[in-house]
Amino acid sequence: MRLGLILGEVGNGLRRNVSMVISVILVTFISLTFVGAAILLQFQIAQMKGYWYDRAQVAVYMCTAVDTSGNCTQTEATPEQIAGVEAALQSETLAPYIERYEYETHQQAYDNFQVQFADSPLRDFVTPETLNESFRVNLIDPSDADILIESLSGQAGVESVQDQRGYLDQIFSVLNAASVTAVGVAALMLIAAVLLIATTIRLSAFSRRRELGIMRLVGASNRFIQTPFILEGVFASLIGSLLAGGAIVAIVQFFIRGTLASSLPQTTTLIGLNDALVVVPILLVVGAALAAASAGVAISRYLRV
Amino acid sequence: MIRFDQVTKSYPGTTRPALNSVTLEVLKGEFVFLVGASGSGKSSFLRLILREETPTKGDIHVLGQKLGTMPNRKVPYFRRNLGVVFQDFRLLPNKTVFDNVAFTLQVIGKSRGFIQEAVPDALKMVGLAGKSNRFPHELSGGEQQRVAIARAVVNKPAILLADEPTGNLDPATSAGIMTLLERINLGGTTVLMATHDAGIVDQMQRRVIELVTGQIVRDERQGGYQTSAIPVMNR
Numbered sequence: 001m002r003l004g005l006i007l008g009e010v011g012n013g014l015r016r017n018v019s020m021v022i023s024v025i026l027v028t029f030i031s032l033t034f035v036g037a038a039i040l041l042q043f044q045i046a047q048m049k050g051y052w053y054d055r056a057q058v059a060v061y062m063c064t065a066v067d068t069s070g071n072c073t074q075t076e077a078t079p080e081q082i083a084g085v086e087a088a089l090q091s092e093t094l095a096p097y098i099e100r101y102e103y104e105t106h107q108q109a110y111d112n113f114q115v116q117f118a119d120s121p122l123r124d125f126v127t128p129e130t131l132n133e134s135f136r137v138n139l140i141d142p143s144d145a146d147i148l149i150e151s152l153s154g155q156a157g158v159e160s161v162q163d164q165r166g167y168l169d170q171i172f173s174v175l176n177a178a179s180v181t182a183v184g185v186a187a188l189m190l191i192a193a194v195l196l197i198a199t200t201i202r203l204s205a206f207s208r209r210r211e212l213g214i215m216r217l218v219g220a221s222n223r224f225i226q227t228p229f230i231l232e233g234v235f236a237s238l239i240g241s242l243l244a245g246g247a248i249v250a251i252v253q254f255f256i257r258g259t260l261a262s263s264l265p266q267t268t269t270l271i272g273l274n275d276a277l278v279v280v281p282i283l284l285v286v287g288a289a290l291a292a293a294s295a296g297v298a299i300s301r302y303l304r305v
Numbered sequence: 306m307i308r309f310d311q312v313t314k315s316y317p318g319t320t321r322p323a324l325n326s327v328t329l330e331v332l333k334g335e336f337v338f339l340v341g342a343s344g345s346g347k348s349s350f351l352r353l354i355l356r357e358e359t360p361t362k363g364d365i366h367v368l369g370q371k372l373g374t375m376p377n378r379k380v381p382y383f384r385r386n387l388g389v390v391f392q393d394f395r396l397l398p399n400k401t402v403f404d405n406v407a408f409t410l411q412v413i414g415k416s417r418g419f420i421q422e423a424v425p426d427a428l429k430m431v432g433l434a435g436k437s438n439r440f441p442h443e444l445s446g447g448e449q450q451r452v453a454i455a456r457a458v459v460n461k462p463a464i465l466l467a468d469e470p471t472g473n474l475d476p477a478t479s480a481g482i483m484t485l486l487e488r489i490n491l492g493g494t495t496v497l498m499a500t501h502d503a504g505i506v507d508q509m510q511r512r513v514i515e516l517v518t519g520q521i522v523r524d525e526r527q528g529g530y531q532t533s534a535i536p537v538m539n540r
Contacts, residue, residue, distance in 0.1 A: 216384075
């Protein structure tokens with residue numbers, strides 16, 4: 001009886017306010033799509049970090065005959081100096097952090113260079129002697145790179161110690177900036193959505209103020225009075241959230257899995273449909289909670305006894 | 306039933322209180338007229354009983370409950386024991402007579418079966434048994450007020466408050482409404498009616514409380530609209 005009555009009131013309110021309800025749906029749709037995109041970006045970043053940090057190495061570059069930077073004085077690192085670095089890597093202080101390391105000679109470096117820069121005119125100018133010999137160190141925890149940098153930078157014959165994560169961090173900072181932008185846009189849109197829901201509910205309450213006045217007079221409980229209005233807001237915003245969820249799934253399915261996965265060689269680090277399906281319920285909950293809160297605040301002035 | 310104890314009500318921005326140190330008691334089953342010029346505090350008096358307002362000073366007890374300290378969330382349940390009738394009827398124009406009366410019961414969560422029984426009873430009591438499917442605009446003013454009264458009493462309240470219920474009606478129709486209110490009073494409901502209608506007050510000879518600028522200047526058993534005996538001044 002009461003449920004039917006409340007649902008009837010919700011239906012009435014939605015019908016009387018169609019244009020406002022549609023605008024609420026659209027605004028929540030767009031804003032939650034941005035929220036979802038931001039979450040997906042974070043997932044993507046996390047996945048790429050997991051994948052690439054495992055492969056990222058710390059490179060200990062040894063001096064060549066042409067280097068002047070670091071500890072180099074235009075003399076090639078001597079075998080003793082190289083052995084000294086290797087001994088440091090095997091020492092008790094550093095060994096616990098190191099998973100494994102390998103040594104790259106001039107020739108290996110040259111071969112790698114030729115492969116990596118196959119299309120570049122640069123390859124013709126490079127000779128094996130100008131490329132640094134180096135230790136490639138895989139750490140057990142990639143974030144311990146600073147320990148290596150600090151202890152090896154001062155060693156004789158070492159030109160520099162570089163954490164390859166530094167290159168990755170630039171990519172991640174770009175992705176992070178994109179995600180922060182998406183969150184910023186989403187926040188603005190969500191504010192608009194919340195205000196719009198509040199306005200819609202006020203309008204709805206205003207058009208029913210006679211009923212509300214009589215309800216209060218005859219002793220309808222506050223919960224009974226406010227429930228239809230809150231449901232009205234939640235209903236409209238849930239439709240918007242569902243659309244946003246659909247958009248997120250579509251983006252992952254058609255753009256990331258479809259276009260990106262086929263155009264990028266490395267498909268292993270892209271997020272999949274599973275991640276999108278995690279985002280959808282988050283969007284639904286956020287949409288419903290925001291709508292319920294703003295509608296509740298909007299209707300509260302009609303509940304003052 | 307209703308007890309005012311040194312009640313003062315001031316609205317913000319005015320120096321003169323709407324009610325000034327009012328003390329009175331209304332007993333169960335009484336029929337009380339509240340008379341006085343416009344602005345004398347009649348409406349404030351009724352609003353205080355309904356707890357639409359809280360007193361600035363003093364205590365109000367209605368149906369054994371102290372209104373000043375009643376938390377807001379309990380107010381709706383308290384109001385279910387009161388019926389209210391207004392000069393402008395306050396019916397819902399898009400609902401039928403039956404639905405207008407049923408609305409009261411629906412919103413306080415009564416069952417469908419209870420509504421199907423109680424609403425026709427109430428309509429029969431006010432003499433509108435055959436008009437339950439009419440809309441308010443199809444009824445005369447007197448009939449609309451009868452619908453409003455049916456709505457006020459359908460939940461069998463202990464107290465009926467009426468704010469100039471005959472203010473918009475002609476004398477003959479008013480007499481009909483008064484007969485109805487008297488019948489409701491005989492059924493045990495305490496009736497408190499604010500009015501300007503001297504004819505009705507003089508004819509009914511019930512308890513009359515007269516307010517002048519927020520103070521009780523007369524509280525008379527079987528009184529008339531104008532002072533007929535030595536006035537009982539409020540201390």
